[in-house]
Amino acid sequence: MNPTEGNGPGVHDWAVVPLPDTTFDPLPHRLLREEPVARVRLPHGEGHAWLVTRYEDVKSVSADPRMSRALTVGRPITSMTPHTLAPAGGVGRADPPDHTRLRKLIAPTFGRRRMTALREHTERMAGALALSTLRTGPPADLAETFVGPLSATVIAELLGVPAADLDRVEAWRAGVLSHDTTAAEGESVKKEIAGYFADLARHRAARPGDDLVSELAAAREAGGISTPELVSMTVMLTLNGLDAVRNIVSTMVYVLLVHPEQTAKLRADPARLPRAVDELLRFIPQRGGVGMPRVATADVEVGGVTIREGEAVFVFYPAANRDPGVYTDPDRLDLDRDEAPHLAFGHGAHYCAGAQLARMEAEVMLGTLLDRFPGLALAVPPDQVAWRVGTVNRGPETLPVTW
Numbered sequence: 001m002n003p004t005e006g007n008g009p010g011v012h013d014w015a016v017v018p019l020p021d022t023t024f025d026p027l028p029h030r031l032l033r034e035e036p037v038a039r040v041r042l043p044h045g046e047g048h049a050w051l052v053t054r055y056e057d058v059k060s061v062s063a064d065p066r067m068s069r070a071l072t073v074g075r076p077i078t079s080m081t082p083h084t085l086a087p088a089g090g091v092g093r094a095d096p097p098d099h100t101r102l103r104k105l106i107a108p109t110f111g112r113r114r115m116t117a118l119r120e121h122t123e124r125m126a127g128a129l130a131l132s133t134l135r136t137g138p139p140a141d142l143a144e145t146f147v148g149p150l151s152a153t154v155i156a157e158l159l160g161v162p163a164a165d166l167d168r169v170e171a172w173r174a175g176v177l178s179h180d181t182t183a184a185e186g187e188s189v190k191k192e193i194a195g196y197f198a199d200l201a202r203h204r205a206a207r208p209g210d211d212l213v214s215e216l217a218a219a220r221e222a223g224g225i226s227t228p229e230l231v232s233m234t235v236m237l238t239l240n241g242l243d244a245v246r247n248i249v250s251t252m253v254y255v256l257l258v259h260p261e262q263t264a265k266l267r268a269d270p271a272r273l274p275r276a277v278d279e280l281l282r283f284i285p286q287r288g289g290v291g292m293p294r295v296a297t298a299d300v301e302v303g304g305v306t307i308r309e310g311e312a313v314f315v316f317y318p319a320a321n322r323d324p325g326v327y328t329d330p331d332r333l334d335l336d337r338d339e340a341p342h343l344a345f346g347h348g349a350h351y352c353a354g355a356q357l358a359r360m361e362a363e364v365m366l367g368t369l370l371d372r373f374p375g376l377a378l379a380v381p382p383d384q385v386a387w388r389v390g391t392v393n394r395g396p397e398t399l400p401v402t403w
C-alpha cells in the first residue's frame, strides 16, 4: 500500500480483510519492520490515529499514564466498527481513580486463588463434555460441542447469568462483536443487553447469590459503582468470557492439529502445557484489527516519533508478539519457546482482567483433549476449515475433528 494514499500524506489505509487461520495481517506485519510508529486510517470513524507495533514501544505506550482512555469517550476516532464497542463507563474507557476503583471490585473474582478453586470444577465439566462428544462422534464440531459450551458455562456461573439465558446472550454477542453491525443496530443491541444486566442486578440485589453480579449489586448499594458502570462491566466480562475464550481456544486446537510433531511432544509430556499455552497466545493473532485507542494528554515520544497532545494512538499487541527484535524467528510456532513474556493480554493498567481465567480454561481444555482424544485430527483438510468473517475476535466458524 502506498503511504500517501488515505487521509493525507503518510497515512496508511487499514482495510478490514477477513483472514483465514492464523494468517497475520500484512499491513501491521510490514509496519512493524518498516515504520513501527505509523499513522493509519481504519474503515470507520474520522481522521487517522497512530499505530504502534514494536514490543518495547507497545509496552511503553500501554503503561504510560499520559495515555488516556477516558479522553476517547465521545470522540469519533478512526475505528474498526461503526459503533463503539466499549461503552463509556466501562473499565476499558476509564482512567484512575475510576479505573482503579472498578478493577478492585472485580479483582477477587478473577484472581489466582479463585481460579485455582475453579480449576477442579472446570476440569469436571470438561471431562463430561469430552465424554458426550466421544459418545456422539466422530466427526464432531469441537467449537460447538466442547469449547463453546465450556467457556459459556464458566463465565455464566462466575457472573450469575442463568444458563437458560445463554442463548439470548449469545445472539447479542454475535450482534455486538461484528464488523458489519451498523451503528444503529449496535446501539440497539447494546441497549437490550444493558436492560438485561440492569434487571439481573436488581434481582440479585434482592436475592443475592454467590456470584459477581450479586457482589456488584451490593457494591452499588454501598455507592462503590454506578448502574451504567455495573452494566458496562458485566457486559464486557460476559462478551469476553464467551467470545474471546471460545475463539482463541478453538484456534489453539486448530494450531496444535496442524503442527502434529510439536503436539506429539506435548502429549508425551503434559507438564509443558502452561508454556505451550503461552506460546499459542503469542502466536495466534486473536483480533481482526486493533482494539481500543488511547489519547495522549501531553506530547509523548514513542520510538523516536512525537505523538502530540490530543492525538489518538492504537497499540497492536499481536504485532508486538511477533517483533523480530524480541523473538527468534517470530512467525514460527515453537511450543518450547522461552523468550520474553507475550503481550496477548495487553500490558499496564488495562492488562486483561480475565487473563488468569482464560489461561486456566485453555490449559484445562487442551489438557482434556490431549488426554481423552489420543487420535485427535482435523476431519477436513486445514484449508477447508471455515473461519469467522467480519468479527472482532478471529476464530474458526466450526472446528470439525475426528479421532
Ligand code: HEM
Pocket: 062, 091, 092, 093, 103, 155, 236, 237, 238, 240, 241, 244, 245, 248, 286, 291, 292, 317, 343, 344, 345, 346, 347, 349, 350, 351, 352, 353, 354, 355, 357, 358, 359
Ligand atoms: C484468551 C482470551 C483473552 C484475550 C487474548 C484477552 C485479551 C485482552 C486484551 C488484549 C485486553 C486489552 C488491554 C488494553 O486495553 O490495553 C483485554 C482487556 C480486558 N479483558 Fe481480556 N482477553 C481474553 C479473555 C478475557 C476474559 C475471559 C475476560 C473476562 C471474563 C476478559 C476481560 C477483560 C476486561 C474486563 C478487560 C479490560 C481491562 C481494563 O481495561 O482494565 N478478557 N483483554
